[in-house]
């Protein structure tokens with residue numbers, strides 16, 4: 512049986528007595544594209560941080576590619592684009608190629624040194640994102656859309672099988688946002704990259720992702736978008752009008 516890229520079982524986490532995640536369980540098969548949506552403060556970023564080992568659940572277990580997180584050390588298989596990284600100081604003294612190259616060091620053990628194949632990997636990631644021509648520009652000087660492509664190239668430079676993105680489109684205008692979503696979908700479809708993407712864009716994600724996770728501290732819904740839009744339980748939960756708003760782009 513194929514091993515799931517991510518398996519989350521019974522994860523519960525509280526901050527100073529406030530429950531952020533309650534008994535969350537779901538699995539992401541290799542090749543899936545999962546959109547995670549939910550209201551502000553519903554635990555989306557906390558869940559992502561747990562999956563990446565950046566926050567520790569009080570209870571429950573997480574496996575990446577079949578290995579419990581505590582023993583997982585193949586971080587080059589995982590690409591991460593965190594929330595809020597797009598707000599760069601315009602004077603930040605690093606070029607696009609340098610920022611992308613840092614993505615290779617992040618997955619290595621200490622001492623983190625460049626290796627001989629790194630230049631080719633950086634060029635490949637830049638080409639994949641269509642930004643090879645701006646490799647020597649300072650990253651802080653770029654437009655929001657180009658900067659987000661550079662940061663995506665950084666997340667992709669190690670050739671990850673799993674790509675995790677936390678609200679990657681918030682700083683983008685609608686046109687750039689759509690093109691960014693297309694890029695992610697192409698990666699998923701043509702390269703088979705497994706994608707987990709957190710967004711407030713509940714209408715848009717339905718037309719891109721293969722699965723939909725609605726989180727409100729617990730898993731309210733996890734499944735296909737068609738199933739979500741046809742579900743009486745979801746109409747009862749959201750009210751028919753709100754459910755329709757989520758489903759309208761689909």
Ligand SMILES: Nc1ncnc2c1ncn2[C@@H]1O[C@H](COP(=O)(O)OP(=O)(O)OP(=O)(O)O)[C@@H](O)[C@H]1O
Nearest residue numbers: 526527530531549550551552553554555556557558
């Ligand atoms: N480090 C922290 N310390 C204390 N409380 C926290 C911490 N991080 C998050 N929280 C709280 O945990 C809850 C879940 O936060 P989280 O950021 O995971 O939600 P979210 O769904 O990603 O929110 P948003 O959509 O606004 O980004 C919120 O009530 C938040 O205030």
